Amino acid sequence: MAICVSLRSASTIPIDFTGLTPKWTQDKSLGEIEKRKVLHGRHQIRLAEICRVSGDPSDGRMEFDGDFSLAHGIGAAMTLGSIHVSSNAGCNVGLGMQGGKIHVKGAVGDFLGSEMRGGTIRVDGSAGNSVGGAQNGSRRGMTGGTILIQGNVGDHVGHLMRRGLIAVRGNAGKFLGYNMLAGTIVVLGTCNSYAGAGMKRGTLILLGKSQPVLLPTFRLAGKTASPVLPLTGRHLKSVGFIENTARFAEPCELLHGDFLALGKGELFLSN
Template sequence: MSGITLRFKAPATERITLAGITPSKLAALSSHETANLNVGIEKGGIALGDAFDISGSSGDTLTIEGGTPAIDFVGGGLDSGTIRVVGDVGAFAARSMSGGKLEIRGNAGDFLASGATGGFIQVSGNAGDNIGGVATGDRFGLLGGTVWVGGNIGARAGDKMRRGTIVVRGKTGTGAGSRMIGGTIWAEGGFGAEPGLMMRRGTLIGPSVESLLPTFVDCGKHDLVIVRVIARYLKSTLGDLAPKPMPLFVQKIGGDTATIGRGEILLPAA
């Protein structure tokens, strides 16, 4: 599998944006054009070749070595192929991603997968606030695809999320699923305080919740086929990364009744 490798040269003196730096885009450029791409955000900018040592040839894989939180929008606009990051990334990774795979072997900043419509995003470490959340000027947050995080995530995960799936091995921060319209968040480590604020639809699945809003109601113990369907789907798509299935019976917590209240938090039944 051929591809280009970017090796970060030195500690960043300014923030770098890699929006649109994807395997398909680089495949259409010469080595000279690639090196001269502007990836700076300050006046004057900075060329890709000044920030990174560039090696390899165009293909379906882009590898970024020495990633740091100063690099934003990694995987932004990715539509096919694979971007692999060895290290951390900053904010807005996988912004408006529509296909392919983004693999981050480190931590991710805020607004991971904001506006994404497809593809697979895998983060081995932690992720910041608003994973799959709505960004300024957008109508919705995550619109499709699958996000997997091996650690914990910050506050307001899935804010105004419409479709797609977020799987977290660790715990969420405060307000997961706020203003959620659809999709699924499965937190194997449980949910932080007050998930689902103004949630309209969607599903939150996990073993526990730190505290619930008073506008959520206990709907009793249920044997829900959809929970097993989701678990089987995740097993078929994620393999060993898939969360462990929930027990046969789950406790359904409905809300947010401050709005239409068709969302649900599913916990193991006592």
């Protein structure tokens, strides 16, 4: 039986749940968990003042029941176990997480999986800006793990990303893979302009029906049917992200860039 956290009443003040992870709660009693201090606006308050806590935390599962749009840092720094959010979640979901699984049924805010190092995040709705990206002023975004988003994403997805996989079933905003260092981003919908701007290494696989406006600092290599594309498709199918891999089996155009940076990045574009 999982531990269940639900809001006592809707709040317009942001709450920060950073540190409230399955590992921390696992060996605590409900009383101890309720006494945990969380940031409510700029004040530290006990969790019990804003949330009801029930269930059994020992099995490493947490459930956030309700709309947590203004709750930030859910699953931040988690290392194991699983978190399920029944509706929306705020910013910094899975920030710096190292392991475990997060599943959000609704939409999430900015910085989803920012600087994460391992584990898997699934979002059934859309996500904001800087998915898997670096925090402001930081030198690296995500360095491992997988982020799977069924909806759309905002701008700067994969900003300074170093390793890992981000897959987006919907559309992506501007500056996809901005200053990316390595890793893989797959977008099955359309992609807005400036994809790959400043990328040094890494792979963008853009399989939307319309091609994005590309930067002139990318050079066309030609058409390719590399096995790595169907391999990626099969992997996404194996983790339950997509049902059909046919789009990954088609030959794609391959471009190298960004030659304003190192130029070892690559962009696969469907025709």
